[in-house]
Structure formats: C-alpha cells, structure tokens
Amino acid sequence: MVSYKDLGLVNTRDMFAKAVKGGYAIPAYNFNNMEQLQAIIMACVETKSPVILQVSKGARDYANMNILRNMARGATEYAHELGYDIPVVLHLDHGDSFETCKECIDNGFSSVMIDGSALPYDENVAVTKKVVDYAHKFDVTVEGELGVLAGVEDDVVAEKSHYTRPEEVIDFVSKTGVDSLAISIGTSHGAYKFTPEQCTRNSEGILVPPPLRFDILKEIEKKLPGFPIVLHGSSSVPQNFVKMINEHGGKLKDSVGIPEEQLREAAKSAVCKINIDSDGRLAMTGTIRRVLDEKPEAFDPRVYLKEARAALKEMYKHKNIDVLGSAGKA
Ligand code: G3H
Ligand code: 13P
Ligand code: ZN
Numbered sequence: 001m002v003s004y005k006d007l008g009l010v011n012t013r014d015m016f017a018k019a020v021k022g023g024y025a026i027p028a029y030n031f032n033n034m035e036q037l038q039a040i041i042m043a044c045v046e047t048k049s050p051v052i053l054q055v056s057k058g059a060r061d062y063a064n065m066n067i068l069r070n071m072a073r074g075a076t077e078y079a080h081e082l083g084y085d086i087p088v089v090l091h092l093d094h095g096d097s098f099e100t101c102k103e104c105i106d107n108g109f110s111s112v113m114i115d116g117s118a119l120p121y122d123e124n125v126a127v128t129k130k131v132v133d134y135a136h137k138f139d140v141t142v143e144g145e146l147g148v149l150a151g152v153e154d155d156v157v158a159e160k161s162h163y164t165r166p167e168e169v170i171d172f173v174s175k176t177g178v179d180s181l182a183i184s185i186g187t188s189h190g191a192y193k194f195t196p197e198q199c200t201r202n203s204e205g206i207l208v209p210p211p212l213r214f215d216i217l218k219e220i221e222k223k224l225p226g227f228p229i230v231l232h233g234s235s236s237v238p239q240n241f242v243k244m245i246n247e248h249g250g251k252l253k254d255s256v257g258i259p260e261e262q263l264r265e266a267a268k269s270a271v272c273k274i275n276i277d278s279d280g281r282l283a284m285t286g287t288i289r290r291v292l293d294e295k296p297e298a299f300d301p302r303v304y305l306k307e308a309r310a311a312l313k314e315m316y317k318h319k320n321i322d323v324l325g326s327a328g329k330a
Helices: 013-022 034-046 057-063 065-082 098-105 121-137 166-176 214-223 239-247 260-267 278-294 301-324
Strands: 026-030 051-055 088-095 111-114 141-146 150-153 156-158 180-183 229-231 271-276
Touching: 013 026, 013 271, 026 034, 026 088, 026 301, 034 051, 034 065, 034 278, 034 301, 051 057, 051 065, 057 065, 057 088, 065 088, 088 098, 098 111, 098 121, 111 121, 121 141, 121 166, 141 166, 166 180, 166 214, 180 214, 214 229, 214 260, 239 278, 260 271, 260 301, 271 278, 271 301, 278 301
Parallel strands: 026 051, 026 271, 051 088, 088 111, 111 141, 141 180, 180 229, 229 271
Antiparallel strands: 150 156
C-alpha cells in the first residue's frame, strides 16, 4: 500500500470547497508523458494554480501506473524546485470498476472517479458506494457520474448524450456518499464535439455551438447547494492548432469545441473541476508537425518536444488565467 500523503499529494476536498466558494474551477489536465506533465506543472506554478493530474485507463496502458505515480511525486518536487508548492491531486479518470479504483487507491492516487454512468441507475449507485466506502478509509476522494456524455472516452463510444436528470442527484449523492458529481449538460469527449452544421454563426462570423444546458446545472445546484460539480469533455478545440495540424500534413475534420466563455460561466457556479485532454493533444501534435516540417533535418526528439512543451505550457496558462479562474488560488 502506497499512501498519496507520502508522495506529497492532496485529495480534492479542501480544493473543491474553496473553488465552489470562490467561483472558479480547478484544472483537471490529463497526462501520459513527461513533457505534458512538465508543461502542466510549469503553467500551474507560474500562475499559482492548484491542479488535478488525471490518468486515464489509456494512460495506464500506455505509460504504466507505477511510472505515472512516481512522475506525480516528481511533479510535486519539481513545483517546489520551481519555487511554489501548489496543491497537486493524482486522479484516476473514468475508473471502470471497483477493482481498478482499488488498485489506484492502493498505489498512491489521492482521488478516483468511478464512472458507472452507462450502468442502470441502481448498479451505478451500488458500485459507486462500494468505491466510496473503500476510498474513504484512506481519505481518498471519489467522483461519481450521472448522465452520459457523447464522444469517445477510453474504448467506449457514446453516439448520443443523455443529460443528467436533476431529480436523481440528491438520491445518488446521499446513497453513495460521493465527494463530487460529474454531470452531462452538453459537453462531449474528444476533438470532434460539434460539426459546423450543428453550429450557428455570430456577428463576427465565428461558429457557435448549441449552448450548454445551464438550466439543468442551475436545477442541480438548487438541489445540492454548494456540492462540487464536475464537467468532463471541456476542450475548446483551439482552431489555431487544428489549422497548424492541417497545414503541416494532418487531416483533421472541421470541428468546434466548447466556447471558453461558457466554461468561464460554468466555473463561476458550483462547477469546480473542468476536464481538459483533447486540447493538449491538439497543441502538442500541431507544434510537433510544424517543427518537423520547418526543420526537416531534425532528428533529436528534444528539438520538437521542447517546442511542443512550450506551446502546451502557454495554453494551460491561458486556461488557468482566462477560462477557469484558478490562477492565484494556490
Ligand atoms: O475522457 C477521456 C480522456 O480524454 C482520456 O482519453 O483514454 O485516450 O487517454 P484516453
Ligand atoms: P476532452 O476530450 O474535451 O478534452 O475531455 C477530457 C475529459 O473529459 C477527460 O475525462
Ligand atoms: Zn471525461
């Protein structure tokens, strides 16, 4: 058994209480490799933001859980070396079973998500409660989910979203004892969220997707005052990186993400954790493609990874400062 407390990590409890009260959201950035992790830590130290480092099942398969856990420990030491001890959470993203969550809790994670959102309601309650009962013995916090997001998440593809039903949230939270609740109000996973056909154009000619269902969020907040709410699928699909990828040999289809203003509005509410993965992938791939195109003689990975890391860092800083409002809150 490895306790997250010995790795310099914290759980989400205090972080979320402060974020809900302060009207901002904690960034939850996925990482799979060293350059992503360095960029996240540099950005969060420079903006003095708390941070949640997320590890998906795909990340565990790609990089190995023990390596990722030790990278998270290294991240806290790196933050210290950079001159500012930000609170760092190591979180399992989309845990698919009690066993997966237990393995992470036993191996130094300070927070886990049990994603029973695709299960029948009673089964979701049962598995979530089982995870909470185990996690709380070790002061590990748990995120549950009600409602289904469209898009690709690990190996699961959901064609259609099902919005969270506000009438279920009180029962779910009281029966399971979860510390936070992920909800479905119109965000979706992956880089292909909305096609241009699903959008309208504003006066500046910019494509605007259908707005998030703030009415559902408000109803949920009314039923669970001050309870921490989580938004998955919150990448904004920055068009500069999509363009960069396609200008340098890539073939991405047109797609529109969640507008930053809507995320900013959500962050001011009880939404206190906002998950962003795809935007990091786009920034990294775009930059690597550009550098390799501009420097065809380059074969040292550090040449292009260094630039990718710098682009990622700038993007995360922008999110902390201008979108989530988490800058200065560490
Ligand atoms: O919600 C899913 C995350 O973006 C993780 O994706 O399983 O490909 O690492 P992944
Ligand atoms: P995006 O695909 O919008 O980045 O969402 C990531 C996510 O929800 C991770 O759990
Ligand atoms: Zn997700």
